[in-house]
Amino acid sequence: MKHLKAIIASIALFAMFAGTSLQAKVEIQWWHAFGGRLGELLDEQVNKFNASQNKYTVVHTRKGNYSETLNAGIAAFRAGQHPNILMVFEVGTASLMAAKGAYVPMYQLMKDAGQSFNPKGFVSAVSGYYTTTDGKMLSMPYNSSTPVLWVNKDLMKKAGLDPEMDLSTWKRVGNALDAAKAKGIDMPFCTCWHSWIHLENFSAYHNIPFATKANGFAGLDTELSFNSPVHIKHIQTLGKWAQEGKFKYMGRRNEAGKNFRAGECMLMTESSAGYAGIKKEAKFEFGIRHLPYYGGTEAPQNTIIGGSSLWALSGKSKEENKATAAFLAFLSKTDIQAKWHQDTGYLGVTTAAAKKTKSSGFYKANPGTDLAGIQMMRNKVTQNSKGLRLGSFDQIRGIIDEEMEGVYSGKKTAQVALDSAVRRGNVLLRRFERANK
Amino acid sequence: MEKRVFFKGWWLPALLVAPQLLISFVFFFYPSGQAIWNSLFLPDPFGLKTEYVGLDNFRFLLSDPYYLASFKTTVIFSTAVSVSSMALGLYLAALADRLIKGAGVYQTLLIWPYAIAPAIAGVLWLFMFNGNIGLASYYLKALGYEWNHTLKGDQAMFLVILASSWGRISYNFLFFLAGLQAIPKSIIEAAAIDGASFWKRFGTIVIPLLSPITFFLLVVNIVYAFFDTFGVIHTITSGGPEQSTTILVYKVFSDGFVSQDLGSSAAQSVILLVLVGILTVIQFKYIERKVHY
Numbered sequence A: 001m002k003h004l005k006a007i008i009a010s011i012a013l014f015a016m017f018a019g020t021s022l023q024a025k026v027e028i029q030w031w032h033a034f035g036g037r038l039g040e041l042l043d044e045q046v047n048k049f050n051a052s053q054n055k056y057t058v059v060h061t062r063k064g065n066y067s068e069t070l071n072a073g074i075a076a077f078r079a080g081q082h083p084n085i086l087m088v089f090e091v092g093t094a095s096l097m098a099a100k101g102a103y104v105p106m107y108q109l110m111k112d113a114g115q116s117f118n119p120k121g122f123v124s125a126v127s128g129y130y131t132t133t134d135g136k137m138l139s140m141p142y143n144s145s146t147p148v149l150w151v152n153k154d155l156m157k158k159a160g161l162d163p164e165m166d167l168s169t170w171k172r173v174g175n176a177l178d179a180a181k182a183k184g185i186d187m188p189f190c191t192c193w194h195s196w197i198h199l200e201n202f203s204a205y206h207n208i209p210f211a212t213k214a215n216g217f218a219g220l221d222t223e224l225s226f227n228s229p230v231h232i233k234h235i236q237t238l239g240k241w242a243q244e245g246k247f248k249y250m251g252r253r254n255e256a257g258k259n260f261r262a263g264e265c266m267l268m269t270e271s272s273a274g275y276a277g278i279k280k281e282a283k284f285e286f287g288i289r290h291l292p293y294y295g296g297t298e299a300p301q302n303t304i305i306g307g308s309s310l311w312a313l314s315g316k317s318k319e320e321n322k323a324t325a326a327f328l329a330f331l332s333k334t335d336i337q338a339k340w341h342q343d344t345g346y347l348g349v350t351t352a353a354a355k356k357t358k359s360s361g362f363y364k365a366n367p368g369t370d371l372a373g374i375q376m377m378r379n380k381v382t383q384n385s386k387g388l389r390l391g392s393f394d395q396i397r398g399i400i401d402e403e404m405e406g407v408y409s410g411k412k413t414a415q416v417a418l419d420s421a422v423r424r425g426n427v428l429l430r431r432f433e434r435a436n437k
Numbered sequence B: 001m002e003k004r005v006f007f008k009g010w011w012l013p014a015l016l017v018a019p020q021l022l023i024s025f026v027f028f029f030y031p032s033g034q035a036i037w038n039s040l041f042l043p044d045p046f047g048l049k050t051e052y053v054g055l056d057n058f059r060f061l062l063s064d065p066y067y068l069a070s071f072k073t074t075v076i077f078s079t080a081v082s083v084s085s086m087a088l089g090l091y092l093a094a095l096a097d098r099l100i101k102g103a104g105v106y107q108t109l110l111i112w113p114y115a116i117a118p119a120i121a122g123v124l125w126l127f128m129f130n131g132n133i134g135l136a137s138y139y140l141k142a143l144g145y146e147w148n149h150t151l152k153g154d155q156a157m158f159l160v161i162l163a164s165s166w167g168r169i170s171y172n173f174l175f176f177l178a179g180l181q182a183i184p185k186s187i188i189e190a191a192a193i194d195g196a197s198f199w200k201r202f203g204t205i206v207i208p209l210l211s212p213i214t215f216f217l218l219v220v221n222i223v224y225a226f227f228d229t230f231g232v233i234h235t236i237t238s239g240g241p242e243q244s245t246t247i248l249v250y251k252v253f254s255d256g257f258v259s260q261d262l263g264s265s266a267a268q269s270v271i272l273l274v275l276v277g278i279l280t281v282i283q284f285k286y287i288e289r290k291v292h293y
Helices: A002-024 A036-052 A066-079 A090-098 A106-113 A124-130 A153-158 A170-182 A194-205 A229-243 A256-261 A272-281 A318-331 A334-344 A351-359 A371-377 A393-408 A414-435 B011-038 B056-062 B065-098 B103-115 B118-129 B135-142 B153-182 B185-193 B198-228 B230-236 B248-258 B262-290
Strands: A026-032 A056-062 A085-089 A140-145 A147-152 A187-191 A265-271 A286-289 A306-313 B041-043 B050-052
Touching: A026 A066, A026 A318, A036 A056, A036 A272, A036 A318, A036 A334, A056 A318, A066 A085, A066 A090, A066 A306, A066 B248, A085 A090, A085 A318, A090 A124, A090 A306, A090 A393, A106 A318, A124 A140, A124 A371, A140 A272, A140 A318, A147 A153, A147 A194, A147 A272, A147 A371, A153 A170, A153 A265, A170 A187, A170 A229, A170 A265, A187 A194, A187 A256, A194 A229, A194 A265, A194 A393, A229 A393, A229 A414, A256 A265, A256 A272, A265 A272, A272 A286, A272 A334, A286 A371, A306 A318, A318 A334, A334 A351, A393 A414, A393 B248, A414 B041, B011 B041, B011 B262, B041 B056, B041 B262, B056 B065, B056 B262, B065 B103, B065 B153, B065 B198, B065 B248, B103 B153, B118 B135, B118 B153, B118 B230, B153 B198, B153 B230, B185 B198, B198 B230, B198 B248, B198 B262, B230 B248, B248 B262
Parallel strands: A026 A056, A026 A085, A187 A265
Antiparallel strands: A085 A306, A140 A306, A147 A265, A147 A286, B041 B050
16 A cells, blocks of 8 residues: 555656656657667667757657567557657668658758758768658668678687688688588578678679669669579578588578677678677677678679668657757767767768767777778769668568578579569569559 | 247347447457458558559469468468367376376466466477577487577477467366366266276267367367467567468468558458358367267
8 A cells, every 4th residue: 555655656746747847848759679788879869869958858769679660650650649750770761751741851851940951971871771862861860780791710710710811702701611610610600681681782792783773762663683693693602501501590680690699600791780799798709801792793892781760750740840850960960970880880870970980099999890881882882782772671571581591491492582582572562562653 | 848038128138238249349340341441452551542452452362372371381280289289188187187196286287388478488489499599409409400490491380389289288188177077977987897998988988078178179279279379470480481380360460560561461361251250160060060068
């Protein structure tokens, strides 16, 4: 009974305080997908913003993983209960873009609120993903990463290899795996995010189209094209490694990260944002390398991003939109961006943040952390390396994942699997085109 | 002669059935109607626009080989879950029924797993068979058996069947035990005196007398395997690898809520509705006739 009274009293007190602060400030909601260490860092950003001024309050809520957050946002939008800001992962970008009327475009939001906002300040390989073909930025890049090769140097030594050896091509990687297998290393190679790294980024890196119509940027009538000979060769190689026990499949997302951090896996392809976890947990010496490529093809172009951007959903009052604009402008500030980049391994999405990080000596103290940025910006972006803009892409990724599982388990050849993935994916693209005419 | 009770007037009977009708309407007719209606449309995820497409959603589904394969998956999965959990439930009940000392303790312990929610049960089994940290997969590996249910469809299927049946064994155990205890001891003893062996008695007396309960459990278990195992599949495999554990109801969820394709998802619900209707009719028309009450 005593407890109950105390609870009621505290609720009443809380309501009183919440009530008074609500009257004074405009409150906006942000739904996101970050828990753990990333969630703490995000919370820190929000607190900093709330403390930096007294007009607005940002309240953030975690809604699950990326897909769950997007789905929660969409369901809430249908019910008219949506937040001001929704975190949408890069895969959902085309779905949002096609839903005209569901969001306030970023350039519009900033203009209406009178915020000075310079889209040119963002790294073009990042902002290009969220910008229309006529140059209008629709959402705010938040966290962006790109895949790199992670090396367990201790296991390299155990395999009798020079831990600093050249691993720039898949052929050299293959040789290293042979040596590791011969020395009895149980998991020479593992990878996270199969479609993202080994087909989507692979395409950009080798400057070949993942889909027609400039990977979907130029129109909804795009068709998948990741069943070219170069793609097939790579997936077949992965399948062969899996059959020979050099590559162990651990799951579709980032499950393999656990094996790498535990020191079981020698070479792993994973997002540059794996940095925070690896740095914290790895009890071995690790190194970061560029994503390998195939020699004899066009030298590596650039990789593309994964991660999320922040969308301002529509149907909110002018005051709230002003608050949203102020918060998003705050997030793109150089010191906020630089800190985020250094803490997480995500890219510095503004050029100023990357410069600041460089001049602070962070890259020297933490070798390899600059590779992701270099890899993304090493060349002028082509229409094959700008990114992807495909509808129903979460679903298509699921299709690609399951077809690739068929290759790894030896049930299908790469040719059969990729042809099937293209065919099935195209059906969904046509369906998306029809629904968003 | 049958006894019949008549109500005078109509308002009292109407009042008495009204709550049931209301519940049926709110939880069955209204959502089913919505599903049928939605299955004729192709909406965009945000509900900003929608297009009438007639039966295109059904055509789209029935031309998808993976959708057709999920029928087969569903049959294998629900048969395996129902049969294995009922057989083990009956076996354990027969053993527990013969206990003289400590029967209460055994019975309580055997019922426990039923208290665990499917999603939690899924996570428990996933932990044991996890390729990184699982004890079961560790020992299997020590025995020279490579366990990787993220890649091997048959292993994934085995694991979801195991996890789904586990809690269900307790439920079936409970009902079978009650059924066994309701069988008059005198009949069994009479048969024993006549010289019938244990198995003879079990086959000719116990099984027929248990048939109402067996039939009830069959219906309930199949419904369970069709609809309630969703949590287990979601936590353990998410329907993979290569959709080898995607049962029909899981596909309704993943297409509707993960892929935001509400038209296709609604069409699948309609197909599922028809299927379950047919199944229920078959069960009551053909199997129930063999049941002795």
